[in-house]
Amino acid sequence: MxxxxxxxxxxxxxxxxxxxxxxxxxxxxxxxxxxxxxxxxxxxxxxxxxxxxxxxxxxxxxxxxxxxxxxxxxxxxxxxxxxxxxxxxxxxxxxxxxxxxxxxxxxxxxxxxxxxxxxxxxxxxxxxxxxxxxxxRGSDASLKMLNAELFKRLQEIGALHSISIEVDRCHENKEIYARVAGMAAKLLAVNEVSFGLLEGGDLAVKSAVGVPAASLPVAGSFFESVIGGKKHQILDVGRPSPHTGAALESQLLAIPLLVGDDVFGVLCLSGKADGAAFSEEEVYIAINLARKVASKIENNALYEVFFNNIVATLKSLITTIGARDSYTKEHSERVTKYGLRIAEVLGLGAEEIDTLRFGGYLHDIGKIGVRDTVLLKPGGLTEEEIREIQLHTVIGDEIIKPIRFFEKERKIIRHHHERFDGAGYPDGIGREEIPAIARILAVADTFDAMTSQRPYRMALPREAAVAELNRCAGSQFDPELVRAFEETIAKEEIPHAIGRG
Ligand SMILES: [Fe+2]
CATH class of the missing domain: 3.40.50.2300 (Response regulator)
Incomplete structure (x- = not known):
């Protein structure tokens, strides 16, 4: 070139x-x-x-x-x-x-x-x-004007930054879709915004401010040239509005949203509050907002597809266990539910909550490798059988190992039977060496096991189970987590279940 x-x-x-x-x-x-x-x-x-x-x-x-x-x-x-x-x-x-x-x-x-x-x-x-x-500065612009200009620019950068944070907080695309129009109206001080995604031959408007949120046909419309040209375009005053067909009373700026080289939607802004044309700075800011939104949508979509595939595979594994041992499946769901409530009290972040949800659901997945005669045995277990059951932590770790990006979840699965005093299994680690989420699950897991009816013993009343957790706080369990547990779950009605875990 x-x-x-x-x-x-x-x-x-x-x-x-x-x-x-x-x-x-x-x-x-x-x-x-x-x-x-x-x-x-x-x-x-x-x-x-x-x-x-x-x-x-x-x-x-x-x-x-x-x-x-x-x-x-x-x-x-x-x-x-x-x-x-x-x-x-x-x-x-x-x-x-x-x-x-x-x-x-x-x-x-x-x-x-x-x-x-x-x-x-x-x-x-x-x-x-x-x-x-x-x-x-050197021309006819006074210093005062220059300062005002700089101040405005700083405000715009600040606004773009805060909107960027707002976009980052949206973990689901439907949340972004619903909010983009409002964000753009606020950021660019415009009265009319539409945010549409290409669906079939139409631009399906997902959120709108001041214009109808109806689907717009692309063929032969202004949007066709924006989408085909893959570049923003401005429609001048007097031209027909692509939303209503009426003559535009102020400029309209349309920005294509791209993933790689493909356009998947259009962000459209018009009705500037001050009635003026879009400045170069405003176009620049609007393009940056569209880029930020497009990249977040792409990331979320990739993550959703990836996560859903993995979760579907692992859920089918859990179902396999459920077919043999209905207790394990229901137990995993309850343990996850209790764990999430402890996490809420502790104020854990979104990423840790995801790890907990996934790790909780899968914590006993290794039981897939334990023989039916041991897993479903109604009476007491021999020492050898106990060792075989205990191996489910290591087997679970091995099952998840080939899946990249699930390092944290693997650790939760491996360490959910460790004890705070280091006397647990499989590695005998203690205190902060045990991942926090594994410590949470240990409390939730034991509570559910104690309050569930099993073929070889009756369920303990809730109060007795809580008393037992307290007795073991500091030895088997992290005492802080037992306290957090008491704050929420102990107050609720807990349904009882039957099985071995
Ligand atoms: Fe377990």
Whole structure:
């Protein structure tokens, strides 16, 4: 591609040729930037002295002149050139210190292709705006106006940031769908927003503000060119509204939502509260919101598909156990329910709750490997049979092992029969060595076992079971969790079950 079409000039400074060449290649091939490389801060300074760059990436640890010293000196030579720090996760603190010294951002190694290109585009977009604001100082714009402009910009960045956090909190796509229109209206101060997804040949509007939330046909409409062009478009005042057909009283901005190279929806904004046209800054902010929403939707969708497949497979395994031993299945469901309530008292985060839900449901999955004659034996067990039952923790761990991303759940399954004093099985670990969720499940598990009727003994009354948990707090159980348990579950009616666990 000829240089005239390049999006900007980038300098990459790193003493590791592998790193700098990879980054250079990504920015050149994927980002379409003109790139140059330097082997250390000293080389980098020489280059910025004789050439202009739109953005500079620099490593921190380098011979001759390190990244921090380069940053300091580059601020003197080219104060308006943004510098991005390249850092390992272990030196994040240094990266933050570098930002205080004037770096505008940092990227952690190993690099993610998308992240590098997106960060470069974002920084260049923001820097262009700052440049324009700064150059207005010399013209007829007063300092007061410049300050007002900067203040507005800071407010917009703040609003985009808080909306970005709001989007991140939505773990289900239907929640995002319902909220996007409202978020966009708030962020861009517009009265009319629609957020639609492509379904069949239509744009099915999932949320709307100030316009009808009806499906819109794509063929032959304005949306067809937005979707086909994969780029935002603006409709001017007087043109027919794609929502109602009436003449637009203010501009309309339509932004396609993309996953990879495919458009899957359109975010449409019009009716600016101040009646003016969309500024370049507003278009930039709206595009960023659409990108954020699209990437979260993609992540959620991937996660949902992946999670549902795994859960379906494991549920079918649990059903297999249920066919042999109905107690294990029902017991697992009750233990999970009690565990979740303990987690609620403790205020655990969403990720830990997910681990608990999954680990709780599957904690006895290893019983699939225990013989029927032992698992379903009505009388007392021999020592050998007890050892065989105890093996279900290790077998469960082995079953989950091949599934990547379930490391935490594996540990819960393996350690749910460990004791707080270290006298449990299979590994005899104690206290904080036992994962917190396994400690929670130990309390829930024992309580359910005690209050369930079994072929070889009667169910204990709830009060007696709670008293037993208290007696064993500090030896078998984490005392803090027994207290949390008492706070919630002990007050409720617990149904009894029959079986061995
Ligand atoms: Fe168990």
């Amino acid at each position: 000829p240089d005239t079409e390049k999006k900007g000039r980038v300098l990459i400074i790193d003493d590791d040729p592998g790193v700098r060449d990879l980054l250079s290649q990504i920015l050149s091939d994927v980002g379409n930037y003109e790139t140059e490389v330097a082997a250390d801060g000293f080389d980098g300074l020489e280059k910025i002295r004789s050439n202009g760059y739109d953005i500079v990436f620099t490593d921190l640890k380098m011979p001759r002149l390190n990244g921090m010293d380069f940053l300091k000196k580059s601020r003197e030579i080219a104060p308006s050139t943004p510098v991005v720090i390249l850092t390992g996760v272990s030196s994040m603190e240094v990266a933050v210190a570098a930002m205080r010294k004037g770096a505008c951002d940092f990227i952690t190694k190993p690099f993610k292709l998308d992240k590098i290109v997106a960060t470069t585009e974002r920084i260049l977009g923001e820097w262009k705006l700052y440049g324009r604001l700064a150059s207005a």
